[in-house]
Amino acid sequence: MTANIKEFPGTPLSEQDFAEGNILFNYDELRGHFAWDTGIAIGRYLAALKEGIILGARCTTCRKIVVPPRIVCEWCFRPMHEYIPLQDTGTVNTFSLCYVTWDVKRIEEPEIPAVIEIDGASPLHGIMHMLGEVDPPKVHIGMRVQAVWKPAEEREGAVTDILYFRPLQEV
Amino acid sequence: MSMRKVAVVGAGMTKFVRRAQETAKELSWQAAHMALESCEMTMDDIEAVCLGTAPDSFDGIHMNGEYLSDGAGAWRKPFMRSYVGGGTGVFVPIQGWYHVASGLFDVVLVVAEEKMSSYYPHAQAAFLTIFDHTTERPLKPNLLWIFALEMNRYMSTYGIRKEDIALVSVQHKRNAADHPCALLGDPNITVEDVLNSETLAWPVQRYDVSPVSDGAVALVLAAEHVTKRVTDKPVWIEGVGWNLDTAHWTNRDLAYPRYVEYAARQAYEMAGIKEPRKEIHIAEPYDPFDYKALHHLEGLQLADRGQAAQLYVDGVAARDGDMPVCPSGGLLGVGNPIAAAGLMKIAELFWQLRGEAGERQVPGQPKRGLAQAWGDLMQVGTVVIMGR
Numbered sequence: 001m002t003a004n005i006k007e008f009p010g011t012p013l014s015e016q017d018f019a020e021g022n023i024l025f026n027y028d029e030l031r032g033h034f035a036w037d038t039g040i041a042i043g044r045y046l047a048a049l050k051e052g053i054i055l056g057a058r059c060t061t062c063r064k065i066v067v068p069p070r071i072v073c074e075w076c077f078r079p080m081h082e083y084i085p086l087q088d089t090g091t092v093n094t095f096s097l098c099y100v101t102w103d104v105k106r107i108e109e110p111e112i113p114a115v116i117e118i119d120g121a122s123p124l125h126g127i128m129h130m131l132g133e134v135d136p137p138k139v140h141i142g143m144r145v146q147a148v149w150k151p152a153e154e155r156e157g158a159v160t161d162i163l164y165f166r167p168l169q170e171v
Numbered sequence: 172m173s174m175r176k177v178a179v180v181g182a183g184m185t186k187f188v189r190r191a192q193e194t195a196k197e198l199s200w201q202a203a204h205m206a207l208e209s210c211e212m213t214m215d216d217i218e219a220v221c222l223g224t225a226p227d228s229f230d231g232i233h234m235n236g237e238y239l240s241d242g243a244g245a246w247r248k249p250f251m252r253s254y255v256g257g258g259t260g261v262f263v264p265i266q267g268w269y270h271v272a273s274g275l276f277d278v279v280l281v282v283a284e285e286k287m288s289s290y291y292p293h294a295q296a297a298f299l300t301i302f303d304h305t306t307e308r309p310l311k312p313n314l315l316w317i318f319a320l321e322m323n324r325y326m327s328t329y330g331i332r333k334e335d336i337a338l339v340s341v342q343h344k345r346n347a348a349d350h351p352c353a354l355l356g357d358p359n360i361t362v363e364d365v366l367n368s369e370t371l372a373w374p375v376q377r378y379d380v381s382p383v384s385d386g387a388v389a390l391v392l393a394a395e396h397v398t399k400r401v402t403d404k405p406v407w408i409e410g411v412g413w414n415l416d417t418a419h420w421t422n423r424d425l426a427y428p429r430y431v432e433y434a435a436r437q438a439y440e441m442a443g444i445k446e447p448r449k450e451i452h453i454a455e456p457y458d459p460f461d462y463k464a465l466h467h468l469e470g471l472q473l474a475d476r477g478q479a480a481q482l483y484v485d486g487v488a489a490r491d492g493d494m495p496v497c498p499s500g501g502l503l504g505v506g507n508p509i510a511a512a513g514l515m516k517i518a519e520l521f522w523q524l525r526g527e528a529g530e531r532q533v534p535g536q537p538k539r540g541l542a543q544a545w546g547d548l549m550q551v552g553t554v555v556i557m558g559r
């Protein structure tokens with residue numbers, strides 16, 4: 001059937017059609033303001049971050065140690081009651097050198113988001129955070145890193161209480 | 172299970188474009204109208220409507236399914252919108268399939284639509300809300316991160332070179348040059364072009380990524396007794412599968428999509444497929460990024476882990492290869508209006524298996540094809556197997 005059809009519907013426009021007013025359009029902004037309570041498990045996680053501790057949770061049934069903590073183990077669907085302080089060190093599971101911001105603006109110095117497997121959690125269990133104090137080309141998977149914390153008096157119980165992770169050894 | 176046979180009997184699609192003048196409703200109608208025309212049906216023949224469209228935040232419209240419903244022909248009919256992120260385009264025909272297979276309806280219209288251009292200045296920012304609001308969003312993530320992080324892990328785990336991954340983008344964009352609806356078809360693109368394109372979030376470069384697009388696709392599904400009346404070239408839905416992994420994406424193996432494997436195994440079992448690499452003649456894995464096509468081919472058991480790139484290197488995945496991959500041009504070439512892009516793959520199998528794909532026709536009268544989509548927070552796999 002596609003072979004028999006020459007003209008498909010759909011009319012392409014360009015950015016210029018908006019800029020030059022070739023078409024009518026309506027511009028509006030949506031305002032959304034939210035206050036998310038942290039819940040039980042993440043509440044404990046954030047409170048621990050304020051104390052300079054990365055908190056995990058252990059499933060007493062399947063013995064996984066997960067991070068961030070949660071009240072239910074999604075693998076065996078049993079409650080997770082046991083909170084466990086983990087190390088603030090870990091291993092880079094994967095990373096990116098990102099040259100665009102969330103709203104697609106170009107930046108010169110890349111941001112370095114990474115998944116960091118936290119020491120004390122089960123294998124492949126990590127959190128997303130940023131890497132810092134490192135020369136971007138030298139970042140590699142398997143690199144050992146440690147959290148750099150905000151000064152205790154400035155911490156507010158947020159994931160940003162960890163500024164970034166930096167290499168454990170000089171690279 | 173006693174389920175009725177279900178066939179795809181008609182298909183329609185709009186061009187995939189960066190910005191369409193048509194509204195989302197109008198695009199939906201254009202695709203739906205074309206699908207009905209293609210099998211000489213009218214809205215009176217349609218008993219129920221299934222609609223797929225991805226996040227409401229693109230459109231800035233709450234309950235976007237209901238908003239689109241008149242364009243999709245849904246009024247005064249049983250109507251339901253499904254949404255599993257990027258997986259939606261291959262989930263919505265599954266929803267249509269069980270509407271008919273169950274015996275509840277004989278003829279169902281399936282419509283998938285996406286209008287991503289309304290979000291200003293770029294739809295990417297709308298994706299910010301997929302990250303956890305408390306544990307991730309304060310880091311100001313962008314959508315590219317999760318792809319870049321997954322791609323890097325995938326490449327490093329198996330030692331895959333960027334040059335080989337770039338072949339995927341090259342082949343799909345070249346295939347798309349033969350698709351009349353394609354946004355980024357390019358018959359002359361080379362691996363060097365991909366490797367020299369702007370680095371967005373290393374290892375992801377500009378040409379590793381599919382374009383934001385507007386577009387719509389529609390299908391007509393029918394039960395066996397109706398199918399026999401309306402066409403002598405039915406394409407049957409032989410197997411379906413879908414599966415969801417944990418949303419705690421930093422707590423799982425990023426190198427291998429287990430959820431795609433489970434979805435595929437469900438579909439293979441239903442279709443009675445024992446050796447997918449021999450029995451699937453055309454594969455349309457989801458390819459919003461070039462490495463994703465490889466990742467998914469492995470999850471679909473169509474390649475060993477870390478070996479999918481070899482299918483492209485050896486020419487197996489070429490349009491005239493032993494198992495053509497994305498002969499449509501895929502998302503990388505045709506475009507990626509999220510839900511519509513997935514359903515485009517189903518429409519492609521429909522045209523390919525009927526021998527109606529024109530310039531894109533896979534030689535050798537293929538009998539069976541597989542389409543797959545993927546989405547949410549890198550956690551859902553949806554699979555449909557079709558045959559004639």
